[in-house]
Amino acid sequence: MTTLADARRDVAATLRDAGVPSPDVDARWLVAAATGVDPRRTPGRPLDAAARATLDVLVARRAGREPLQRIVGTAPFRTLELTCxxxxxxxxxxxxxxxxxxxDLIDAVGPTADGPVVVHxxxxxxxxxxxxxxxERDDLVVLQGDRSPAAVAATVGDRDRLAAAGRLRSTVHVxxxxxxxxxxAAAHPVPDVVVANPPYLPAADLGTLEPEVVDHDPHAALVGGPDGHELVDALLAAAARRLRPGGGIALEVDARRADEVAATATRAGYVDVALRQDLTGADRFVVARRPGDGPPQR
Ligand SMILES: C[S@@+](CC[C@H](N)C(=O)[O-])C[C@H]1O[C@@H](n2cnc3c(N)ncnc32)[C@H](O)[C@@H]1O
Structure with a gap:
């Protein structure tokens, strides 16, 4: 008899041999996806034939370096389970x-006399x-956008699902x-805050990425152009014109080039330009404010 603990151990060994970076964690998720139960909770439970067949398919996909989130169909993000x-x-x-x-930026920019804080x-x-x-907040109007119709459809789908579950506390337009x-042309065209994780890799980096990324993420989500910074620069320039005076911007950027982004932001007229770190200590984020004088330009 094969138990869930046996199955998890065997799957982890297969994934390790395939070069998967986190074989033990992934094995647990795959066994859970195939059986509907967490193998840590019921390690002695037998693996039945139907679950074994399902598990074999899932393991073959992961050993082929398909991302775990795409196989199980969801990705955790803060308090959310987003659809992949x-x-x-x-x-x-x-x-x-x-x-x-x-x-933090929303708190610093503060509520506006005109009503909710507008986030683009x-x-x-x-x-x-x-x-x-x-x-997480109930005082925002959030405008989300993407050039990819698939991304727009995904965002609308999860927004509607969260709204139906009563979890959406602020308004979201996609x-x-x-x-x-x-x-x-939207009802709230002047943002108080702009936030983005735009594509920022140079095209030449594609050949250096893990199979999970280069074979499964859309390349338009990864590459900013030949240099990599084309969209970051365009976004900084556009937000410097559109943000309400005193508004702020937060960007996720290439940690190797965060200094460069900060310098571009300063040249574009932003103030309070600062680098912020991810959980590994790398400079992965740039935050900045538009000076508080002058009317926003459309
Ligand atoms: C790195 S992904 C970020 C997705 C999301 N913000 C996140 O952090 O999970 C970059 C996204 O930018 C979109 N994109 C690329 N070029 C764009 C453009 N010129 N205008 C709008 N969206 C663009 C891609 O379709 C992709 O969905």
């Missing part, structure tokens, strides 16, 4: 820090960042389009 779709970037744990930085999130992908904000231009 084939053509949409899988949200990463490090991006959870971007939500904390944005919450271009390049929203699965919708992770903006949806987390809208679940738009299809390019960077901040996606919101130009």
């Amino acid at each position: 779709h084939p053509d949409v970037f899988v949200p990463r744990p490090e991006t959870e820090v971007l939500v904390d930085l944005t919450l 999130e271009p390049c929203c992908g699965s919708g992770a960042v903006g949806l987390a904000l809208a679940v 738009h299809h389009g390019d960077l901040l231009a996606a919101f130009a």
